[in-house]
Amino acid sequence: xxxxxxxxxxxxxxxxxxxxxxxxxxxxxxxxxxxxxxxxxxxxxxxxxxxxxxxxxxxxxxxxxxxxxxxxxxxxxxxxxxxxxxxxxxxxxxxxxxxxxxxxxxxxxxxxxxxxxxxxxxxxxxxxxxxxxxxxxxxxxxxxxxxxxxxxxxxxxxxxxxxxxxxxxxxxxxxxxxxxxxxxxxxxxxxxxxxxxxxxxxxxxxxxxxxxxxxxxxxxxxxxxxxxxxxxxxxxxxxxxxxxxxxxxxxxxxxxxxxxxxxxxx
Amino acid sequence: xxxxxxxxxxxxxxxxxxxxxxxxxxxxxxxxxxxxxxxxxxxxxxxxxxxxxxxxxxxxxxxxxxxxxxxxxxxxxxxxxxxxxxxxxxxxxxxxxxxxxxxxxxxxxxxxxxxxxxxxxxxxxxxxxxxxxxxxxxxxxxxxxxxxxxxxxxxxxxxxxxxxxxxxxxxxxxxxxxxxxxxxxxxxxxxxxxxxxxxxxxxxxxxxxxxxxxxxxxxxxxxxxxxxxxxxxxxxxxxxxxxxxxxxxxxxxxxxxxxxxxxxxxxxxxxxxxxxxxxxxxxxxxxxxxxxxxxxxxxxxxxxxxxxxxxxxxxxxxxxxxxxxxxxxxxxxxxxxxxxxxxxxxxxxxxxxxxxxxxxxxxxxxxxxxxxxxxxxxxxxxxxxxxxxxxxxxxxxxxxxxxxxxxxxxxxxxxxxxxxxxxxxxxxxxxxxxxxxxxxxxxxxxxxxxxxxxxxxxxxxxxxxxxxxxxxxxxxxxxxxxxxxxxxxxxxxxxxxxxxxxxxxxxxxxxxxxxxxxxxxxxxxxxxxxxxxxxxxxxxxxxxxxxxxxxxxxxxxxxxxxxxxxxxxxxxxxxxxxxxxxxxxxxxxxxxxxxxxxxxxxxxxxxxxxxxxxxxxxxxxxxxxxxxxxxxxxxxxxxxxxxxxxxxxxxxxxxxxxxxxxxxxxxxxxxxxxxxxxxxxxxxxxxxxxxxxxxxxxxxxxxxxxxx
Numbered sequence: 001x002x003x004x005x006x007x008x009x010x011x012x013x014x015x016x017x018x019x020x021x022x023x024x025x026x027x028x029x030x031x032x033x034x035x036x037x038x039x040x041x042x043x044x045x046x047x048x049x050x051x052x053x054x055x056x057x058x059x060x061x062x063x064x065x066x067x068x069x070x071x072x073x074x075x076x077x078x079x080x081x082x083x084x085x086x087x088x089x090x091x092x093x094x095x096x097x098x099x100x101x102x103x104x105x106x107x108x109x110x111x112x113x114x115x116x117x118x119x120x121x122x123x124x125x126x127x128x129x130x131x132x133x134x135x136x137x138x139x140x141x142x143x144x145x146x147x148x149x150x151x152x153x154x155x156x157x158x159x160x161x162x163x164x165x166x167x168x169x170x171x172x173x174x175x176x177x178x179x180x181x182x183x184x185x186x187x188x189x190x191x192x193x194x195x196x197x198x199x200x201x202x203x204x205x206x207x208x209x210x211x212x213x214x215x216x217x218x219x220x221x222x223x224x225x226x227x228x229x230x231x232x233x234x235x236x237x238x239x240x241x242x243x244x245x246x247x248x249x250x251x252x253x254x255x256x257x258x259x260x261x262x263x264x265x266x
Numbered sequence: 267x268x269x270x271x272x273x274x275x276x277x278x279x280x281x282x283x284x285x286x287x288x289x290x291x292x293x294x295x296x297x298x299x300x301x302x303x304x305x306x307x308x309x310x311x312x313x314x315x316x317x318x319x320x321x322x323x324x325x326x327x328x329x330x331x332x333x334x335x336x337x338x339x340x341x342x343x344x345x346x347x348x349x350x351x352x353x354x355x356x357x358x359x360x361x362x363x364x365x366x367x368x369x370x371x372x373x374x375x376x377x378x379x380x381x382x383x384x385x386x387x388x389x390x391x392x393x394x395x396x397x398x399x400x401x402x403x404x405x406x407x408x409x410x411x412x413x414x415x416x417x418x419x420x421x422x423x424x425x426x427x428x429x430x431x432x433x434x435x436x437x438x439x440x441x442x443x444x445x446x447x448x449x450x451x452x453x454x455x456x457x458x459x460x461x462x463x464x465x466x467x468x469x470x471x472x473x474x475x476x477x478x479x480x481x482x483x484x485x486x487x488x489x490x491x492x493x494x495x496x497x498x499x500x501x502x503x504x505x506x507x508x509x510x511x512x513x514x515x516x517x518x519x520x521x522x523x524x525x526x527x528x529x530x531x532x533x534x535x536x537x538x539x540x541x542x543x544x545x546x547x548x549x550x551x552x553x554x555x556x557x558x559x560x561x562x563x564x565x566x567x568x569x570x571x572x573x574x575x576x577x578x579x580x581x582x583x584x585x586x587x588x589x590x591x592x593x594x595x596x597x598x599x600x601x602x603x604x605x606x607x608x609x610x611x612x613x614x615x616x617x618x619x620x621x622x623x624x625x626x627x628x629x630x631x632x633x634x635x636x637x638x639x640x641x642x643x644x645x646x647x648x649x650x651x652x653x654x655x656x657x658x659x660x661x662x663x664x665x666x667x668x669x670x671x672x673x674x675x676x677x678x679x680x681x682x683x684x685x686x687x688x689x690x691x692x693x694x695x696x697x698x699x700x701x702x703x704x705x706x707x708x709x710x711x712x713x714x715x716x717x718x719x720x721x722x723x724x725x726x727x728x729x730x731x732x733x734x735x736x737x738x739x740x741x742x743x744x745x746x747x748x749x750x751x752x753x754x755x756x757x758x759x760x761x762x763x764x765x766x767x768x769x770x771x772x773x774x775x776x777x778x779x780x781x782x783x784x785x786x787x788x789x790x791x792x793x794x795x796x797x798x799x800x801x802x803x804x805x806x807x808x809x810x811x812x813x814x815x816x817x818x819x820x821x822x823x824x825x826x827x828x829x830x831x832x833x834x835x836x837x838x839x840x841x842x843x844x845x846x847x848x849x850x851x852x853x854x855x856x857x858x859x860x861x862x863x864x865x866x867x868x869x870x871x872x873x874x875x876x877x878x879x880x881x882x883x884x885x886x887x888x889x890x891x892x893x894x895x896x897x898x899x900x901x902x903x904x905x906x907x908x909x910x911x912x913x914x915x916x917x918x919x920x921x922x923x924x925x926x927x928x929x930x931x932x933x934x935x936x937x938x939x940x941x942x943x944x945x946x947x948x949x950x951x952x953x954x955x956x957x958x959x960x961x962x963x964x965x966x967x968x969x970x971x972x973x974x
Contacts (some may be wrong), residue, residue, distance in 0.1 A: 032698070034690060141929040155511055191675030191682050194689065194776025195553075 001057045001153035004113035006037035006104050006131065007076060009069040010124040023231045035072040038119025044189040047080050047116055049151060057153045058082045062107050064100050066090060070205050077200035078192040079121050084205045085111075088091035091210065091217040101133035102221060106213040108138055113177060114153055118143050120181045128181075135179035142179040143172060151176075170243035197235040272474045273384035274392070274479075275465065276371060279503070288514065289728040295518035306534075309615040309852065314425040318541055326601035332730025342584065351407040353967075357403025357451075361588075363395040379782025389481040396462075399455050406452045413444060425599040427640045433635055437605065440581060444530055450520055457513040463488030464509060467502030484670040488612070494554050495592075495776075531580050537640050538578035541571045542657035547772045548858050549810040550665055553775045560775060560888035561669025562605035564626035567613050572663060576608035578656040583658060587652035590888040591643040592905035599641035600650035600660040603636055607663070610634030619715035629670065633966040639669050639671035642706025645907070646771040646893030652884055661771075661794065668773030677772075677898075684897040685774050692784070695733040697761040698749035702727075702921040705738040707742035714756030720793035721756035723748070723827070726785075726808065728801030729764050735934065737929040738951040744800055744824060747957060751836040753827075755798075765804035767854070770811070771893035779815070782807070797821040800954070802854035802861075802928045803892075807858065823855055825864040825927055827956060832871050845922045847877060847956075848915055850935070851886035852928035865927050865953055872926075872960045877918050887911050895929055908938035916944050927953045 010033070015031035046108040061076035061116075063069045073084035080165060087103050095103075108116055115140075118131030136143030143160060145171075151158035155176065162170040163183070171250045174180075210217055232250060243250045333336055336354065361764045369843075370383035373422030383391070413421060416926025423437040424430075462485030470493070479486040492502065524530055527963055553560045553782045568576075585600035586592055592599045610628055614621055633638050641664055650660040670675060687696040706713045716724045725748070732740045766781035785808075789797070797819050799805045805823045812819065831837045841915040849867055855861040862883045869876050880886045890900070899908050912935065915924050924939070926932050935950045 015701065032690060140486060188679075191672070191677070191685070193560075193673050193675075194780055195673065196776075196777055 001053065001055055001113060002113040003049060003057060003059050003153070004108055004111055004116045005039070005046045005059060005061045005076070005081070006116065006118040006134070007032050007043065007072060007132075008062050008119070008122045009063060009065050009072040010036040012124070018233075019232060021257050023233070025232055033068060033071065035075050036119055036122045038121060038123070038182065038184060039072075040189040041184055041186050042117040042119050042185045043076050043079060043081065045182055047155060047190070048187060048204050049149075050080075053153045055153055060111060060113065062087070062104060062111075064088070064095070064103050066093075073205050074197055074200045074203075075192050077203045077205075078196040079190055079249075080152045082201070083182045084106045085208055086205055087210075087213065089210045089217070089220070091221045093219050094145045094222045094225070094228075097127045097130040098133050098223040099220045099227045100130050101137055102215060102224060103213065104130070104134045105137035106215050107208065108134070109240060110213065113175055115151065116140070117160070118181050121185050124130075130189045131181040132178055133200060138179070140177055140179050141174050142181075143174055145183045146179045146180045147183045149186065151182065151183075151192050182205065270385060272478045273388050273433055274367075275469070275475075277369070279507070283750045284828045285662065288819045291515065292518055292729040293471065293524040293610070294518045299524055299725070302522075302530075303533075305616055306525050308324055308529065308836065309611060310570040310573045312566050312615050312620060313568050313573040314566065314571035316541065316599075318571065322814050323852065325540045328888070331538055333536060333540050333554070338657075339582075341655070342653065343582075345408070347583070349412070352401040352405030353409070353451075354405075356398045356405060357398075359398035360395060360402065363391065363398070366391065389478055392478075392481045393483070396484050396561055400484060401460060402454065402670035406448055406455070410448050410452075414450070418583070420587040421581075422583075423581065425602045425604055426592055426595065426599050427637060430587060440528075440605075444581075450516065453772075454513065454517050454520065455508055457516065459484050461506060461509050463492055463515050464502045464506040465493050465509075466564035467497050468499055468506050470499055470502075507799070510543050531578055534574055535580070538571075539657045541574070543659060543662075544598065546659035546809055547646065547651045547749055548806055550662055550679040551919065552814060553669065554792075559670070559671050561661070561671075561773060562666040563629065564623060565607065565614055566626055567626050567666070568607070568663065572659070573611055575656070575658045576604055576611060579604045579608060579658055580656065582604065582655060583652045588649035588653045588885065590645055590647060590649065590890060593887075593907040593910055594907055595888075596643035596904075598640045603640065603660060603664065604658055606634050606636055615776060617755065629667065636667060637669055641671060644668075644893055645853075645888045645895050647888035648857050649853075649885070649888065652857050665771055665773055670773075672773040672775075681772065681894060681897050681901060684894075685769065685777060687733075688769060689777055689780070692781070693729045693733060693824055694764055697733050702732045702762060703757060704734065706745070707740050708738075708742050708748075709745055713745060714754075714794040716756030716757050717758060717761050717788065719756065721757075722754040722795050724789070724792055724797045725755050725757050725795050726765065726792035726801070726804050726821075727757055727762060728799060728804040728929065729888070730933065731800045732762075734929065734933060737932055740929070740932065740954050741800065743952075743958045744954045747831070747837065747954065747961075748826065750838075750961070751831045753831070753836075756794070757790075758788050758792065763788075765801070765807050767803040767807035767811075768892065768894045770807065772893065772897075775894070781815070782812060782815045786812055786815055787818060789817060791897035795820070798824055798827045800824045800929065802852040802858075803930070804856040806858050823859075823861050823864070823927075825855070825861060825868060828954075829864045829871075830866050831870065832957075836958075838961060840872050840957065843956060843960050845872075845874045845916075845956075846920050846923055847874040847876055847923045847925050848879050848918055849925045849927075850879075850915075851887070851910070851929060852884055852926070852931055853886065853888050853892055854888050855927060856961060859942065865925070866956065868953060869925065870954055871940040874956070879914050879918065880908070881914065887914070889928075889931050889938075891934050893929040895933075906938065908934040909942050911935070912938045912942040912944055916947065921948045924950045925953050925956065926950060 011031040012031045012034060014028060014032060018027045020027050033099055035067065041074065046059045050059050060083045061073055061080045061081045063073050064087045066088055069086055078083050085107060087107065092103070121128035132142055132144060145160065145162050146160045147163045148161040150160070155238060156174050157175050159171065159173050160180065162172065164170050210220065218224060243246065243253050336347050336351045339350050367383060370381055374380040412418070423440055427437055428435045462482055464476065464478050466489035468484055479489060523954065524532070579601070581601060583601060587597065589600050589642055607628060613634060614626055628635055629638065644664045646661050646665065648661055675682065688694050691697060692699055693702065714721050727741060731737045763781050763784045765785060766778040769781060770778035797808065799808065799821060802823060805821060808817070809820060809821050830838065849869060850866055851857070851862060866876060888907050889911065915921060924935060926935060930952065932952050939945055939950050
C-alpha cells in the first residue's frame, strides 16, 4: 500500500523586503523557506494511517522545486516518510498550480498510490488549487478541506469530515484512490528533532526530470500555465499616525479629526 | 594505676555451644551483608558506562576531605551538620573499636598468638569508646528531636507531583525507616552502656575490672547506681548474659541490613561524592553519535554512577527546599525525581534477571516513573545540584530524560514552535538574521564587524540582548561604555546565532549541536583576543560546553570587564549613586560560574549600599526563565519564581533598586515587579544602566528621589 503526499517549500517574507526588478515577485534574498504548514498536517495524517495500519504502508513525499526544497523533503523523511521525490528542471520555474499539478499527476501515475494527500493551500501563494487540479488531471475523485479522516490502506473507500460554514459538518464517503486536501488542525504534527533531520540527510532523495516523467517542457513553466502573475506590490498603507503632546492637546486633536472624518462622510 | 591485665571479658561463662552459635549468627549476618552488597553492585553495573576518567586518588582525597569535614552536610543547616558529625564520628569510633577487638581476638590472636587489647591500651580504648557512644547518642537524640518536634518542612516527604489520594503520596515507608534507624542505633548504644554497667557489677570483685571502672565513665556511673539499688554480683552476671545476646543480635541485624536500608548511604554517599562531576550542570554530556535512542528512556540508560548516586540520597530535603519550581507549587521536587528513580531501579534491577525492556521505561505516571510535567517544570537552575550534600547531579538526569521527550515531540506546543523558529532563523524571536544587529543603528558610532576586521574584544551579544526592545537599550548602553573606555571591540552581526545554552537544557541536543557549530565557525573566522558577553547563559555554554565541540575561547562576563575598566580608570571616576540596592545573582553567572564578586564590587564603586537578600550567591533564587522555561508559558494564575523573588526583595526596608546582570532577569523581574504590585516602591535595573547613570549624570545632580 502506498500514500503519496504532495508537499511544497513555501517562502516567508522577512520584515523588510524588496520586490524583484520585474515587479512580479519578491527579491529571493528576502525570503525564508520552510515546509508549507498545511503539508505538515497532511504528512502527519499519512504517517498516522501508516502507523495504525495492519499492512505495510509506504509514505512517499513528493515536491516540485529546486534543490533547496530538499530541506523540506528532509523534514518529511525525518518525520518518518519512507521515500522522498523531488521533480525539477529549469523549465519548471514560473509554473502556476495547473502546471505543477501536471507534474504531480505524472508522479502519481508512476507511483500508483492508493491515496494522494495535499494541503488545502500553500501559505505563500494560497491558490488552494494544486491538489484539486491534480485530481482533475488524474480523473480521481477528490475532496477539499478535510478535517477528519478514517481510512485503512487497501480499503475501497474512505470516510471523512469537512467543515462547512455556520458550524455544519459534512460527513462523506469517497472511492479510492482519491485526492484529499487536508486542513490545519486535523491532527497535531509531530516534532522533527534536529537529530532525526540530520539522520534524514543520509537518506536519498530521488530526483526526477521532465524526461523521466514524460512531461514535455512546453507543459510546464509559463508556457504550460493557465494563469500568470502580472505584478506583485504592496498596497498603499493606511493613514495611521501617533498623536503627540499632552492629554489636552491629544484630546483636542482627536476631536478635530473626528469632526473632519464625520464631515467628510456627510 | 593501669593494671597490666585489664581487659574486657568477651565470652566468659559462655558454653562452647553458645560461643559457636554466636559465631554462626555473626557469619550469617556478614553473609547477608555481602549478598546485599553484591545485589547493589549488580544493580549499578546494569547502568550505562559513566565515562569516568583516570585519577582515582585525587577523587578519593576529595571525597575523604568532604566526608571528614562534613562541609557539605553543615552547609545551610549547621545544626543538622553538627548532629550528623557527632553520629558519624561516634559511629566511626565504635566501629573501629569493634574492629580492633576482632583484630585482636579473631585474627592476630588465633593466627600469631599476638594480643594487644589489654593493659593501658585497653583502658584508653575503653575511655575513647565510652565517649564515642555519648557523642553518637547526643547526635541521635538531636535528630529525633528534629524529626519529632522541630519538623522542618524539608523533611516532609509529601510530594508536589502526586495528589494525597495516590498511594505513594507521602512515602510513609521512608518515615518509618528513619525512625527505625534512629531507634535501633540508640538501642544499640543504650544496651551497650547497660551491658558495660552490668559487667562491672558482675565482676565488682575482680580488681582488674572494678578498680579501672572509671575508664568507662558512663558504665561506671550506671554500675554505681545499680549497686546502690541493691543489685548483687550474681544477678548482674545473669542480666548481663541476657542483655549480651540482645545487644549482639541487634548490632548484627544492623550490619546485615546495611545494604537493604538507608544505612547504605554510608557507602553510596561516599561513592557518589567520589565520582562527582564538578561541572555536572554547567557542562552537559554529549549524545554519542552512535547512540540510536537519544537521552534516557529506560532506567538502564542512566550510568552506573547515576544509579549509585540515586542510592546516596538521604532525603535531607535541601534540594526540595532550594528548588524554585517546587517553591511555586509546580509538580517537581528534585528529591522526588531522585527517589522515584531509585525506587524504580530497586524494583526492576534488584532481581537476578533483567526484566523485559518495556518494564524499564522510566517515563510515565506509574510508581517510580517520572511524569513529563515534572521534567518540564525544571529550570535547570542548578540549585539542587549545588546544595546536595552527597553530590547527586539532578540536572543532567532531568535533561537526559527531556532529550527523550524532545525526540518524541512531547513538549509544550509553544516550546516546539520556538525550537523550530530557532532552527529556521537562528534566534528565539523569529526575527531575520540580518536584524540581529539592528540595535546598533541607534548609536552615534559604528560597531566593528569582527568578521571583517580584527578586534581586541569580541562581544557575543546573545538573543535577548539583541532582539528584546527593553534589553536593546541596555545593549546600546554597554556599547557606549566600551566605546567611551576606548575598548577595541566588535560583534559578529548576523554571523551570531543563539548560543544554545537553553536549547541544550531543553534537551534538543541536535539543535544545540547545529547552533554551537555555527557559532564556533563564526568565531573561528573572526580575529580577536577574547570574548565578552552580556548574557550569562551564552557565557556558560561558550565557556564550559563549546570546548567539547572544538571551540576553545577565553571569555568573560561583562561584569568583570566593566570592573577592570573602572579600576584601571579607563572609564571616568563614577559619581556615587548612594542607592540602597540589592543584587540578584543570575544562576548562570553565580552558581554556575562563581561570578559573585565583580558585580558587587562595581556596586561598591558606584557608592551603592548593598543589602543582600537571604538567598544570594550560591543560594540565589532562579528567576524562572532557565532551562527553556522562558519559552514555555507558566500556568495561568499560578505563582511564579520571579514573584517569589520580588516578595523577598520587597521585604528589604527602603530598597531602591533591584540590580540584575542578565537580560532574561531584566525581562522576568520587570514583569514580576508590576504583577506583584511593587511598581513604584523600587525599580529593577541592569547593572550596566547604573554604571551609565553614574558616568553620564553631572557630579552636582541632586540625588535620585528615595522611594518609600
